[in-house]
Amino acid sequence: MTGRHADPLRALGLAILFCVCILVAALAIGAGTSRLSLVTVCEAIFAFDGSRDHLVVTMLRLPRVLAGAMAGAALAVAGAVMQAATGNPLASPGLLGINAGGAFAVVAAMALQMTGSMGDGNGLIWYAFGGAAIAGFAVHALGSLGPGGPTSLKLVLAGAVVGTFLTSLTAATLIVDQATLEAVRLWTVGSLSGRTMGQVVAVAPYIATGLAAALVLRRQFTTLSLGPNISGALGQSALLWRTISVVIVVLLAGSAVALAGPVGFVGLVMPHIARLTVGADYRWIVPYSAIGGALLLVTADMIGRGLFANQDFPVGVTMALIGAPFFLWLARYRLRSS
Amino acid sequence: MTSHRLILSAAIMSVPALLLASLALGDQTVSRADLESLVDGSATGQIRMIVLDLRLPRALMALTAGMALGIAGAIAQAVMRNPLAEPGILGINAGAALAGGLVIVSFKGAGAALLPVAGFAGATVMAAAVFALSWRNGTSSLRIVLIGIALGSLAGAGSSFLIAFADVADVQRLMIWLSGSVYAASWETLRLLAAWLVVPVVLACLAVRQLDLMRFGDDVAASLGQRVNLGRAFLILLCTAISGATVAACGLIGFIGLIAPHVARRMVGAGHARLIPASALVGGLLLMAADLIGRTVIAPAQLPAGIVTALIGAPFLGYLLWGRRHAAQ
Amino acid sequence: MKTALCLIISALAMLLSLTPAAAQCQGRAISEHVLGAPVCVPTAPSRIVVLDPFYNLGMGLELGLPIVGAPLMTAQDADLRTAAEKASVTDIGDARQPSLERIVALKPDLIIGDATLHAQVRGMFEKIAPTVLIDVRNWKDHLQVLADMTGRKDTAAELLAGYEARVAAIRARVPHFPVSVLRITPTGFHVYVSGPASYAPYAVLREAGVQRTAYETVTDDTGFKRPGWEEIGLLDGKTLLYVVVSGYDQVPDDALEAATIKNPFWQMLPAVQAGRAYRVDRGTWMGFYGVASAHRVLDDVERYIVNAP
Numbered sequence: 001m002t003g004r005h006a007d008p009l010r011a012l013g014l015a016i017l018f019c020v021c022i023l024v025a026a027l028a029i030g031a032g033t034s035r036l037s038l039v040t041v042c043e044a045i046f047a048f049d050g051s052r053d054h055l056v057v058t059m060l061r062l063p064r065v066l067a068g069a070m071a072g073a074a075l076a077v078a079g080a081v082m083q084a085a086t087g088n089p090l091a092s093p094g095l096l097g098i099n100a101g102g103a104f105a106v107v108a109a110m111a112l113q114m115t116g117s118m119g120d121g122n123g124l125i126w127y128a129f130g131g132a133a134i135a136g137f138a139v140h141a142l143g144s145l146g147p148g149g150p151t152s153l154k155l156v157l158a159g160a161v162v163g164t165f166l167t168s169l170t171a172a173t174l175i176v177d178q179a180t181l182e183a184v185r186l187w188t189v190g191s192l193s194g195r196t197m198g199q200v201v202a203v204a205p206y207i208a209t210g211l212a213a214a215l216v217l218r219r220q221f222t223t224l225s226l227g228p229n230i231s232g233a234l235g236q237s238a239l240l241w242r243t244i245s246v247v248i249v250v251l252l253a254g255s256a257v258a259l260a261g262p263v264g265f266v267g268l269v270m271p272h273i274a275r276l277t278v279g280a281d282y283r284w285i286v287p288y289s290a291i292g293g294a295l296l297l298v299t300a301d302m303i304g305r306g307l308f309a310n311q312d313f314p315v316g317v318t319m320a321l322i323g324a325p326f327f328l329w330l331a332r333y334r335l336r337s338s
Numbered sequence: 339m340t341s342h343r344l345i346l347s348a349a350i351m352s353v354p355a356l357l358l359a360s361l362a363l364g365d366q367t368v369s370r371a372d373l374e375s376l377v378d379g380s381a382t383g384q385i386r387m388i389v390l391d392l393r394l395p396r397a398l399m400a401l402t403a404g405m406a407l408g409i410a411g412a413i414a415q416a417v418m419r420n421p422l423a424e425p426g427i428l429g430i431n432a433g434a435a436l437a438g439g440l441v442i443v444s445f446k447g448a449g450a451a452l453l454p455v456a457g458f459a460g461a462t463v464m465a466a467a468v469f470a471l472s473w474r475n476g477t478s479s480l481r482i483v484l485i486g487i488a489l490g491s492l493a494g495a496g497s498s499f500l501i502a503f504a505d506v507a508d509v510q511r512l513m514i515w516l517s518g519s520v521y522a523a524s525w526e527t528l529r530l531l532a533a534w535l536v537v538p539v540v541l542a543c544l545a546v547r548q549l550d551l552m553r554f555g556d557d558v559a560a561s562l563g564q565r566v567n568l569g570r571a572f573l574i575l576l577c578t579a580i581s582g583a584t585v586a587a588c589g590l591i592g593f594i595g596l597i598a599p600h601v602a603r604r605m606v607g608a609g610h611a612r613l614i615p616a617s618a619l620v621g622g623l624l625l626m627a628a629d630l631i632g633r634t635v636i637a638p639a640q641l642p643a644g645i646v647t648a649l650i651g652a653p654f655l656g657y658l659l660w661g662r663r664h665a666a667q
Numbered sequence: 668m669k670t671a672l673c674l675i676i677s678a679l680a681m682l683l684s685l686t687p688a689a690a691q692c693q694g695r696a697i698s699e700h701v702l703g704a705p706v707c708v709p710t711a712p713s714r715i716v717v718l719d720p721f722y723n724l725g726m727g728l729e730l731g732l733p734i735v736g737a738p739l740m741t742a743q744d745a746d747l748r749t750a751a752e753k754a755s756v757t758d759i760g761d762a763r764q765p766s767l768e769r770i771v772a773l774k775p776d777l778i779i780g781d782a783t784l785h786a787q788v789r790g791m792f793e794k795i796a797p798t799v800l801i802d803v804r805n806w807k808d809h810l811q812v813l814a815d816m817t818g819r820k821d822t823a824a825e826l827l828a829g830y831e832a833r834v835a836a837i838r839a840r841v842p843h844f845p846v847s848v849l850r851i852t853p854t855g856f857h858v859y860v861s862g863p864a865s866y867a868p869y870a871v872l873r874e875a876g877v878q879r880t881a882y883e884t885v886t887d888d889t890g891f892k893r894p895g896w897e898e899i900g901l902l903d904g905k906t907l908l909y910v911v912v913s914g915y916d917q918v919p920d921d922a923l924e925a926a927t928i929k930n931p932f933w934q935m936l937p938a939v940q941a942g943r944a945y946r947v948d949r950g951t952w953m954g955f956y957g958v959a960s961a962h963r964v965l966d967d968v969e970r971y972i973v974n975a976p
Contacts, residue, residue, distance in 0.1 A: 153479060165593075312855070314502060316495075320498075453787065511763075514763050522790070637760070638760030639766075640764040640766065
């Protein structure tokens with residue numbers, strides 16, 4: 001799909017994707033221990049009458065699906081922005097340790113009693129931001145050492161080192177502090193269970209800001225993705241745009257971690273699928289990633305809940321089972337060796 | 339180079355010193371007189387048991403496992419051509435963790451003996467899968483790393499699944515095993531580990547020339563007569579055999595394979611003929627120290643060595659970053 | 668060549684380290700319900716180290732065993748820990764990896780542990796003293812095995828007889844409607860089911876004749892279930908007992924309870940609507956360590972089920 005004539009096609013595709021997303025979200029709200037029809041779901045949202053089914057929808061399922069959609073969109077767009085800023089097709093919040101950083105900061109804060117329970121969305125978010133930012137910087141710094149600057153291999157390895165280190169620290173904290181382990185056991189692998197409307201509302205402004213910024217600046221991201229030489233020649237200040245990218249990524253990835261824990265692969269897989277579908281123009285990649293990411297995470301959660309009806313299957317595990325084979329395929333067939 | 343030689347001699351002298359410290363220090367006081375009584379045969383049964391049956395095999399196990407991890411780390415960094423590589427990148431740790439987890443959850447009592455075997459098998463299967471999947475007209479470092487991460491994530495998802503849904507007692511045992519510890523070191527396991535390690539370590543020493551050639555990049559190495567892909571496969575196999583044996587004996591201990599070669603490189607330079615033994619030395623010292631700290635700092639509770647090494651990883655990474663901040667870009 | 672030599676030497680060394688065949692047992696030979704049976708234990712042990720702060724410590728103290736060491740660091744129940752300290756029991760650390768050196772220093776003549784926790788490191792303990800790792804599911808069997816092994820059969824029989832008499836009396840008076848029992852944790856609800864492999868307090872509940880709802884009753888080896896807010900509607904017993912456990916520390920429990928009670932799904936439970944939902948002590952229902960614990964469970968049964976309005 002190239003050329004300006006393709007734009008209406010892409011716009012149409014986006015609209016269709018959006019409708020599919022809404023439909024799947026409604027289905028996801030209806031799915032669960034008791035199957036609720038789409039009609040009931042709509043009634044619950046628009047004509048709430050306090051009955052048990054409606055309560056199930058508004059208190060349990062709607063927040064969960066909303067949280068999944070928001071986290072999915074945030075992670076996918078964060079991945080897209082990272083890939084533009086580093087010029088690296090492997091950049092993503094999970095691979096480069098950013099998720100692990102946010103997760104560790106949250107666990108450490110809870111272990112040190114600096115914040116209340118998981119329900120305190122507002123308190124957690126700032127720790128998640130802080131952890132994500134520090135981890136991101138550390139990975140970038142580590143991966144830039146040595147000749148050649150931040151190549152794919154060095155960044156990925158740096159991300160693996162920092163990520164493993166932070167995960168070990170998180171595990172160590174949880175072994176020593178059993179109380180926090182009880183509270184976050186499922187969350188540490190990425191989970192949407194028990195999300196409340198309060199948490200969703202607390203995190204929403206940050207995700208909305210990040211998404212809005214990314215959408216508004218899409219054109220500039222296209223320029224940025226062409227590489228430092230070309231974008232510099234086109235008058236773009238590398239430092240300014242790197243900083244802006246970092247702020248957006250931290251905002252989005254940190255919020256997603258505060259909401260759903262460290263869910264991997266969304267930020268890596270979605271932008272690539274978008275790129276395969278609509279080409280390398282970030283004016284389209286960003287919105288497609290956002291909606292696609294929301295759709296992906298909501299679907300993954302629905303599958304998890306459908307397969308294991310009474311147990312809470314963490315969405316992070318489902319995402320790994322879906323994302324890892326895709327990542328394998330990507331690594332094997334679509335990357336040029338360096 | 340004199341200062342380097344000094345540091346190297348200091349390191350070599352540290353081994354018996356640390357060993358002695360490991361025998362003397364611990365939860366129960368063992369005085370100098372007690373140690374002397376061991377030598378002249380007049381020690382009580384209690385002292386003999388504490389020093390000879392508990393502390394000595396434990397310290398030697400830490401030394402051996404640390405040496406093995408140091409060597410495996412040096413090989414991994416040479417094969418990946420990157421100073422941030424470690425054996426875990428090949429998915430070894432994740433595969434061993436999953437296999438071990440499956441055993442712990444499925445077999446209750448009999449699992450104890452199966453655990454080392456499962457760990458080793460899991461590590462080997464994973465490394466083989468990573469290599470096989472990254473083979474596409476040969477291999478490349480980047481592809482190996484990425485496939486290692488992908489398969490590692492899959493194995494990690496499997497382990498998370500087990501942790502989330504298994505019995506609480508099983509999960510506790512799994513977490514202890516996963517954190518890596520030489521708590522259960524005995525003369526028998528030490529002998530087994532040594533026997534397993536003899537062949538791969540000797541082969542690693544013989545392969546120093548191959549390792550040196552790998553540093554120059556595929557093209558240069560090929561032109562110098564190295565069969566690059568075969569060489570890489572062989573070295574990965576060696577690295578897996580060595581780390582897999584360590585995992586089988588002590589569970590998962592990370593960061594030694596990352597840190598030891600760096601320190602060794604500072605001491606003796608990058609030539610593998612010196613780097614491999616130096617890496618072994620540093621690895622052994624690090625793990626002995628980690629275990630000593632782990633069993634004395636919150637006595638009588640034991641902090642697994644794997645956690646101590648994870649904790650020293652950060653300051654070390656920071657030190658690495660700081661030391662190389664002026665490195666050529 | 669060198670390698671082959673090394674391998675041969677190692678193999679020889681391993682062979683040489685084989686222990687000679689076990690000599691005739693001088694004490695009691697335990698062959699049932701323990702790992703690695705038969706195990707030879709002294710007839711009258713005088714210094715016992717236990718490896719877990721649950722059944723072995725609690726029941727050991729009840730039977731009046733001469734316990735010198737136990738992992739008190741991980742003992743959750745304050746009463747048990749105080750009782751152990753009063754009996755001059757030395758702390759040997761964490762139940763999962765107790766300090767071997769401390770155990771050696773205590774000079775035990777018998778070590779008693781639990782098969783699930785300590786199977787992997789049995790070899791280490793056996794070097795110090797004869798080690799018995801008890802492998803039974805039922806708490807009463809555990810008490811019997813412990814008593815048989817240490818020559819306290821009479822004490823055990825007495826304790827159990829008292830318990831059985833009380834249970835029989837309660838069983839006659841228990842009303843015939845279902846009761847639900849639920850544990851509230853920060854990550855959700857845990858329901859310990861009534862079945863062949865029930866956790867001890869719930870097995871006691873069953874023996875006392877208390878009926879549970881269909882959701883809470885199983886015939887297989889399930890230990891507990893994890894319902895979500897949607898599923899707790901299935902806990903429709905006429906009376907509801909709930910335990911609040913937020914972690915090791917008891918302080919956040921009240922906040923957790925308050926947050927749970929406010930929820931409309933909770934308020935739709937039949938027991939809550941009838942005003943028959945009672946909070947019970949977590950020590951009794953989540954930390955079982957002996958016959959005294961069983962009696963505490965029966966106390967709750969009497970207070971909330973038999974004698975309730």
